[in-house]
Amino acid sequence: MDSLKDHLLIAMPSLDDSFFERSVIYICEHDDKGAMGIMVNRPIGVDVEELLDQMELNPSPEHMFAINEQVLIGGPVAPDRGFVIHTPQQNWINSVEISDYSMLTTSRDILTSIGTGKSPDNFIVALGYAGWGKDQLEQELAENTWLTIKASPELLFNGDHEQLWQSATQALGFDFWQMSTQIGHA
Numbered sequence: 001m002d003s004l005k006d007h008l009l010i011a012m013p014s015l016d017d018s019f020f021e022r023s024v025i026y027i028c029e030h031d032d033k034g035a036m037g038i039m040v041n042r043p044i045g046v047d048v049e050e051l052l053d054q055m056e057l058n059p060s061p062e063h064m065f066a067i068n069e070q071v072l073i074g075g076p077v078a079p080d081r082g083f084v085i086h087t088p089q090q091n092w093i094n095s096v097e098i099s100d101y102s103m104l105t106t107s108r109d110i111l112t113s114i115g116t117g118k119s120p121d122n123f124i125v126a127l128g129y130a131g132w133g134k135d136q137l138e139q140e141l142a143e144n145t146w147l148t149i150k151a152s153p154e155l156l157f158n159g160d161h162e163q164l165w166q167s168a169t170q171a172l173g174f175d176f177w178q179m180s181t182q183i184g185h186a
Helices: 048-054 109-113 136-142 161-171
Strands: 007-011 024-031 034-039 043-047 070-073 077-086 095-099 102-105 123-132 146-150
Touching: 007 161, 024 095, 024 161, 034 070, 034 136, 043 048, 048 070, 077 109, 123 136, 136 146, 146 161
Parallel strands: 070 123
Antiparallel strands: 007 024, 007 146, 024 034, 034 123, 043 070, 077 102, 077 123, 095 102
16 A cells, blocks of 8 residues: 555545535545545635634734634544644644655644744644545545645645645646546446
8 A cells, every 4th residue: 555645635526515525635644544634725714813812822912923824624523623734843742744844733832833933834724634444545546536646835835725626636737627527437
């Protein structure tokens, strides 16, 4: 099995009318036990500054930079749990390196840095995650549920979440309008 860690899963058009319709998921972990990823293209309707206010984590106003980044729906599992995908920094309590340009942190301490000079250069804040059990993701790939592409900092941190599905498919060399929603075998 080849690991899809540091890849994007791109939902096929056949996933319409599902939770994952037009979703793009960044795979943070993938091994023989299963996979875990964060959906990186569905804003929840709250910006990061509002979330920090709700959590009473805002730094003092003189240290605060404008934060207009949106909080994302990371997936259907543990929707009350926060995840931050960010450019590498080693000073957080609960972090794991995904690639040379990305890390995943699940501790509150990184949130206190957002909006300050200690903030990672690029970050995505998401609530919840997507998870697959042993061989489940491989089965979905075999059923043509997802396309995969190697992630890049440009795709991951592009900031235009609502256009990411289309941008990711174009990075594969085509537009989804060229594909049928019907799957099958000739």
